[in-house]
Amino acid sequence: MKKGWTEVALGEVFDIDLDAVNVDPSVSYEMVGVLSFGRGLFHRPPVAGGETSYKTFYRLRERQIVLSQLFGWEGAIAPVTEEFVGKYVSSQFPTFRAKPCLNLGFAKWIIRLPSIWDQLKSNAKGMGDRRKTLSPEIFFKIRSCLPPLAEQERIVARLDAIEQRLNRIRKLREEAEKELQALIRSCLNEEHCEGIRHVRMSELVEWRPLDTAVIESESYTFAGVYSFGRGVFRKEAKTGMDFAYDRLTQLKANEFTYPKLMAWEGALGVVPESCDGCYVSPEFPVFTINTDKVLPEIVDIHFKTPTVWTELAHLSTGTNLRRRRLNPSAFLKYRFPLPPMAVQKRIAALSLRAKEKAGLADQSSAQQQALLPSLLDRVFNQ
Secondary structure (H helix, E strand, C coil): CCCCCEEEEHHHHEEECCCEEECCCCCEEEEEEECCCCCCEEEEEEEEHHHCCCCEEEECCCCEEEECCCCHHHCCEEECCHHHCCCEEECCCCEEEECCCCCHHHHHHHCCCHHHHHHHHHHCECCCHHHCECCHHHHHHCEEEECCHHHHHHHHHHHHHHHHHHHHHHHHHHHHHHHHHHHHHHCCCCCCCCCCEEEEHHHCEEEECCCEECCCCCEEEEEEECCCCCCEEEEEEEEHHHCCCCEEEECCCCCEECCCCCHHHCCCEECCHHHCCCEECCCCCEEEECCCCCCHHHHHHHHCCHHHHHHHHHHCECCCHHHCECCHHHHCCCEEEECCHHHHHHHHHHHHHHHHHHHHHHHHHHHHHCHHHHHHHHHHHC
């Protein structure tokens, strides 16, 4: 241990700090969740008090730390930043406040230490990783090294400055990527592309039936679709006894799919090679693309366009915003702006080059993000 540092239990430097609010059935609550691996808080859909079984929510306040009892062991712990003050978490997310001996900025870095997450994981209660839970008592027992306050402030200033630079680089990269994708989408706009014909999706894709009977002893790797045009992704594997569906659809690369419930929010995409062979539930209609008429890249670009999601929302049915469903029959009636094949090929080639550059940028970003854990390790362990 470094000179002047002491080893403490987190209970010595944190207090429980709960602003409990009784749930009012007539009120809608703006909810917050906690991302794993130290990635902070995020906005969740509002919850109507009359539609939840929770009797109490916790209101977030400045200078608090939020712990996910279910996923805190994998880094789902985060400080409350200004944009989340006054919003709510369920009672599964206890909140804490740093004591005077702990600089708030230093507290934010302590909870991002992988060694803290490892201790939480080894002390969490429950059978199986995905069922482990934490309590404030477990959190308080976790141990960490702590320097004097003046040293804490010096370390925070250094780490914060580095993180600000990395965030600035990330933001510039994201803005450049958004501008490039907007440019590519504009190539499909009728103002810039001659010869576009509006055809029904039923002329371009074929709805494929469920093709896999579930066997309880077999393992199935699932795929999901992110909202807001972020595409299809590979999920965890489950055995047939872990879910209730008796039939699934096995995906093939370059097919098209979406979840009926969230399509209107941009959860649509072409299946990438990384998800070839994965499975989706009956809630995900799957379509084979007629590549003689339209290229998969063009379908993917079009349905990642935010204005298109608004059109799909009008085609979706349901009385509650969060429960609107885009049924396949309605999707097949959607009129797709189809460019000439020569134009499609040029745009697809441009999109491919953009993806290759994005892949290089992602590698660079991953290397940059690895700097912070490395620096944290040096600060606390060397």
